[in-house]
Amino acid sequence: MMQSSTQESFARPQIGGAPAIPRTGSSPAGGVTLALQRLGTVISMDRNAEIWAQGNRAHSSYIVVAGCVRMVKVLEDGRRHITEFLFEGECFGFETPAVHDCAAEAVEDVRVQRFRRSDIDDLADSDPRFARWRLEMMSGKLCLAQERMLTLGRRTAHERIAEFLLDMADRADCTNGIVPLAMPRGDIGDYLGLRLETACRALTLLERQRAIRLERNGFAILDWHALTSRANMVMH
Amino acid sequence: MMQSSTQESFARPQIGGAPAIPRTGSSPAGGVTLALQRLGTVISMDRNAEIWAQGNRAHSSYIVVAGCVRMVKVLEDGRRHITEFLFEGECFGFETPAVHDCAAEAVEDVRVQRFRRSDIDDLADSDPRFARWRLEMMSGKLCLAQERMLTLGRRTAHERIAEFLLDMADRADCTNGIVPLAMPRGDIGDYLGLRLETACRALTLLERQRAIRLERNGFAILDWHALTSRANMVMH
DNA sequence: CGATTGGTTGACCGAGATCAATGGACGTGG
DNA sequence: CCACGTCCATTGATCTCGGTCAACCAATCG
Numbered sequence: 031m032m033q034s035s036t037q038e039s040f041a042r043p044q045i046g047g048a049p050a051i052p053r054t055g056s057s058p059a060g061g062v063t064l065a066l067q068r069l070g071t072v073i074s075m076d077r078n079a080e081i082w083a084q085g086n087r088a089h090s091s092y093i094v095v096a097g098c099v100r101m102v103k104v105l106e107d108g109r110r111h112i113t114e115f116l117f118e119g120e121c122f123g124f125e126t127p128a129v130h131d132c133a134a135e136a137v138e139d140v141r142v143q144r145f146r147r148s149d150i151d152d153l154a155d156s157d158p159r160f161a162r163w164r165l166e167m168m169s170g171k172l173c174l175a176q177e178r179m180l181t182l183g184r185r186t187a188h189e190r191i192a193e194f195l196l197d198m199a200d201r202a203d204c205t206n207g208i209v210p211l212a213m214p215r216g217d218i219g220d221y222l223g224l225r226l227e228t229a230c231r232a233l234t235l236l237e238r239q240r241a242i243r244l245e246r247n248g249f250a251i252l253d254w255h256a257l258t259s260r261a262n263m264v265m266h
Numbered sequence: 267m268m269q270s271s272t273q274e275s276f277a278r279p280q281i282g283g284a285p286a287i288p289r290t291g292s293s294p295a296g297g298v299t300l301a302l303q304r305l306g307t308v309i310s311m312d313r314n315a316e317i318w319a320q321g322n323r324a325h326s327s328y329i330v331v332a333g334c335v336r337m338v339k340v341l342e343d344g345r346r347h348i349t350e351f352l353f354e355g356e357c358f359g360f361e362t363p364a365v366h367d368c369a370a371e372a373v374e375d376v377r378v379q380r381f382r383r384s385d386i387d388d389l390a391d392s393d394p395r396f397a398r399w400r401l402e403m404m405s406g407k408l409c410l411a412q413e414r415m416l417t418l419g420r421r422t423a424h425e426r427i428a429e430f431l432l433d434m435a436d437r438a439d440c441t442n443g444i445v446p447l448a449m450p451r452g453d454i455g456d457y458l459g460l461r462l463e464t465a466c467r468a469l470t471l472l473e474r475q476r477a478i479r480l481e482r483n484g485f486a487i488l489d490w491h492a493l494t495s496r497a498n499m500v501m502h
Numbered sequence: 503c504g505a506t507t508g509g510t511t512g513a514c515c516g517a518g519a520t521c522a523a524t525g526g527a528c529g530t531g532g
Numbered sequence: 533c534c535a536c537g538t539c540c541a542t543t544g545a546t547c548t549c550g551g552t553c554a555a556c557c558a559a560t561c562g
Contacts, residue, residue, distance in 0.1 A: 101412075103412065103413075103415075103416045105416070105420065105498065107498075109420040109421075110420070111415060111416040111419045111420050113412045113415050113416075124405075125405045125408055125409060126401060126402045126405040126406075127405065127406070127409055131409055131412065131413070132412060155394070158391070161397065164401070165362060165400070165401060165404065166362045168401065168404045168405060168408060169360075169361045169362040169363065169404060170362075170363070171408055172361055172404060172407055172408050172411060173361060173363055173367055175408060175411035175412065175415065176337075176339065176349045176367065176368060176411065177339075177367070178415055179339075179347060179349050179411065179414055179415060179418055180339045180341070180347040180349075182415055182418035182419045182459065183347045183418045183456075183458070183459030184341065184345040184346070184347050184459065185345075186517075186518095187517075187518065214539090214540065214541085215540075215541065215542095216540085220419075222419070223418065223419030223420060224518075224519090225518075225519055225520080226540090226541085227518090227519080227520085227541095227542085227543085228517090228518055228519075230541065230542060230543085231518090231542085231543080233541095233542095234541095234542070234543085244541095246527090262341065262343075422549080422550090423549075423550065450507090450508060450509085451508075451509065451510095452508085460550075460551090461550075461551055461552080462508090462509085463509095463510085463511085463550090463551080463552085463553095464549090464550055464551075466509065466510060466511085467510085467511080467550090469509095469510095470509095470510070470511085480509095482559095
């Protein structure tokens, strides 16, 4: 029995297998999608554009149509943390606080679908399935956040990188065996609580050990077993 | 303008001031409480008792009536992380996954009120105010989790300890100026991604600097300013 | 009163941070 | 097309914060 969709993600033995539980944060399925589609407008944004700033009032919620978005928190001394990367079909900005406590930025050129929060709330009021989906989506993000706390608090740099690569592989289409990495090394570091040099060293070590092959903007997994054992994940 | 209730907590200049935004995770106010009260049964548990185990099926949700509860994740090699401490009036086990991905344990002798999940769902279906409260509670926990990721990924041991003490002070009644610390040093370490020795050293350093005074099972804040500047929090 | 549990402190070590140099990919303008 | 500048990845050398191992003490509880 899988413990949660997080665990499930990392347990997947090979590229191509469909996850038993859909990844949390993905957009709603079936009829709910249609109702939502009509409410949103698609916007294109350039690489590194700020979708909203930390401290902005929260008016809108979003779904990623294409590309990769990052959620960023910064301290005034410049220390930065990326709480989440979001890919096609995943949503962000559904938290209820009136003011954003993270910035949202485009990692690469992206298209996002924007929704007015009032429209989202109205839809939740009129459609119990959508309300249920929203609650489960938030709940899933909370579980993922708890898993990430464990990673940030207790895992080594090498474990973090291996876990990250497996997560990226799990979320990507991966038609040709090359898993894309849209974000620069610095972003990977800020996501994992590491410096970019450390992220870099861990990646090249994995390559030297023939577990992965680094490509232009991505990587290929050569030895899935080596990677999973490196990640040291709990598989209940 | 405060950015979130998390930020608000740490910005509070002295013990006794009422927060502008109620702490997230607290039990619902007013009429909603009454409806919920009837559904729950109060249970007493001994110190270190397991309320539920990691991997158990999730049947119940809880509110803390008295004492302190911890949410614990463990790796099979023994590394442990505490995702959350919960105090009187705060709730846990409202996440939707069918299987718990954290254990819940009593830090000290506690009383908790248990609710059947089906009852919680029924109440949410029949009372929109309760449904709204539940969504905001989950959302608040998600924001706190994001703040904690920043702490675990980017703050120093000394910053983490100062932040932790301010959080504890903010959440406690603190009638007599002594902030209780129900949990042992090891738990503080596991909450902050530190070893217990490191937590201990950071605490005694703060005491030597006359910022706090350590007591039997708690501490007194002697120099609030020293503590907040040590915590290095963002105050928007 | 000994046994157990939790807190404190010291000595030393190592994973990851920091500082620095190099090189490749890419874009732009002449 | 080439020269130059910018951004990013990589690698090396060194340093440091926090981890590790260990001793000791105080409080609590049979």
